[in-house]
Amino acid sequence: MNNFQDKVNFIWTIAELLRGPYKKEEYGKVVLPMAVLRRFDCVLEDTKEEVLKQNEKYKHLPQESKDEILNRVAKQNFSNTSKYDFSKLLVDSDNIADNLRDYINGFSKTARDIIEYFDFDKQIEKMDRNNLLYLVVKRFSEIDLHPEVVSNVEMGYVFEELIRRFSEHAEAGDHYTPREVIRLMVHLLFMEDEEILTVPGITKTLYDPCAGTGGMGSVAQEYIREHNPTAQLIFFGQEINEESYAIAKADILIKGENAQNISFGNTLSKDAFPNVKHEYSISNPPYGVEWKPAEQAVRKEHEEKGFNGRFGAGLPRISDGQLLFLQHLVSKMKPVTKDNPKGSRIAIIMNGSPLFTGDAGSGESEIRRYLIENDLVEGIVAMPDQLFYNTGISTYVWILTNNKSPLRKGKIQLVNGIYFYQKMKKSLGNKRNELTKEHIDEIVRIYGDLKEGEHCKIFDNEDFGYRKVTIERPLRxxxxxxxxxxxxxxxxxxxxxxxxxxxxxxxxxxxxxxxxxxxxxxxxxxxxxxxxxxxxxxxxxxxxxxxxxxxxxxxxxxxxxxxxxxxxxxxxDETADVCKDSKGYVEADTDLRDTENIPLNEDIYEYFEREVKPHVPDAWIAEDSIKIGYEIPFTRHFYQYTPLRSSQEIMEEIKELEEGIMEKLKKVMG
Structure with a gap:
């Protein structure tokens, strides 16, 4: 971790060189692609000379065939045939812009495509014009980013910390999730599957539709390697932010994995992997972000395909797409089969809105209904607030599976983890709290024990359902x-x-x-x-x-x-006779109309006789109004009453504050 922080601090000093021609929020346009290039440069350093020799030997071959050969020589999924590298670029300072372009164009297609997503050529021209290019290249040449020096996981930290610094005001969830939160999600994701943690040589896939820089995939792969070194967890991801996508793809490339597994684009409007299912999914979709850019495609899929598409259960309000991403993940679950007896598991972190927003019959409620009635929701963990860099809001980790263990069938576990954190010595944006290893272990233990207690409650699925019933009273x-x-x-x-x-x-x-x-x-x-x-x-x-x-x-x-x-x-007039319509039916008074949310596990008519009739004897149930709804009032289930302080205690505190203020005023005045 210190290694990661040292690298970040060093790169930040390079970013500071850009001050003047670049605003602080523009540093990333230079620093991120330069860091990727330097990472590539370090990876290819040992095989560079041999690649150049073989390039000359096979220059007569078509580019695609030649790339395939040279990639093997480079021992990577990419290679570079330019005579330049970072050290050679510094030899000719007068022509460094042209030489850097030559170096970039020397990469094989997949690596070159990654750099193009940064739109870096404009920055080369701008830095050259402002006499910054040589200095920036020189400083980057001084940092060793070889995977043996900076691991892939640490490099992920480097990129994501840089992005955070460049984007202090970005929306929550736009870039990345703190690594300790990912570690908790990963623990919960794999805890019910001994197979991937123990079976030698096993291969499974992990998917993230909001991949960012690929951090969730990297942490999950690291976790599996620690427990089962011969296991393979193949990562698939899709990302809409061009810079984050380029970084994620670069990371995949350097790991020697298939770069085609990372795709660019809006997941909601176009699934990049429509025919691929996964054993595991993990995600942190954007919170409270409009899905209007994808609205046309989403509505069309919902209306034309229904449950044969991704959004059959319903559509949430346009202002928040979290439940669309959750439905999308459910559609990517591998079914339970002989070859996949464990089915699939999902870990997704969202804010509080998906728990309760939307009345019975609304899109949100219908989505919750689908998830719960199909027994997909295994558990939900409430996280401490102020964990994220760009927001202080409360968040919840949902764990879903299409194959619950026998003890969990028909049940949903709620774990209240809001007290498991420590204050950070120094805040990072809105992030003031962090989870230690001990906190993660304790939350995982509580979740795994499946026993009710102070921080854990277990409910039947139907406990979260209700019937919304309209109660009518006669018009008088x-x-x-x-x-x-x-x-x-x-x-x-x-x-x-x-x-x-x-x-x-x-x-x-x-x-x-x-x-x-x-x-x-x-x-x-x-x-x-x-x-x-x-x-x-x-x-x-x-x-x-x-x-x-x-x-x-x-x-x-x-x-x-x-x-x-x-x-x-x-x-x-309550003393008047009831009004009836032309067919002789009692007419309802719309001003007196009310609704009751009656738990699913209660009989509607018994509830009505017990809770309503004694107070309004002339009321009746509007039979055609009954709607089924689902909500998960998490906070209510863990509410603890705090006695109000006495007025005397409050007055004493006010008096102390007033005295303190007066003392400070005396110092200022005198």
């Missing part, structure tokens, strides 16, 4: 004809429309004056002619009175207008 109105209520007619749209015309100009005004306006006056005069102050508490009786009145006065009133008149002349 009284009716009266007096001047105040008659004036309310002018607040009714249907009545006001009588004084409007679709005709324009004079014709319209004439129609209003002669027709509709006159009808308004007739209705008002007719109503006031029978005002008596009497209150009617039965709507059917009052309707008969109105209809007879309008018949006697020869006033034609349609159903819409009659409804408006009734609305104007009525007020709510």
């Amino acid at each position: 109105l009284n009716f009266k004809i007096d001047e105040n209520r008659v004036q309310e007619l002018y607040n009714q749209t249907a009545f006001n429309n009588l004084a409007k015309s679709k005709k324009k100009g004079e014709a319209g005004l004439k129609e209003i004056e002669e027709g509709q306006h006159q009808l308004q006056q007739q209705i008002i005069e007719a109503l006031l002619s029978i005002q008596s102050g009497e209150i009617y508490k039965n709507r059917e009786v009052f309707i008969k009175i109105l209809k007879q009145l309008f018949k006697d006065k020869d006033i034609k009133v349609n159903a819409t207008l009659l409804k408006a008149i009734l609305s104007a002349l009525s007020v709510k």
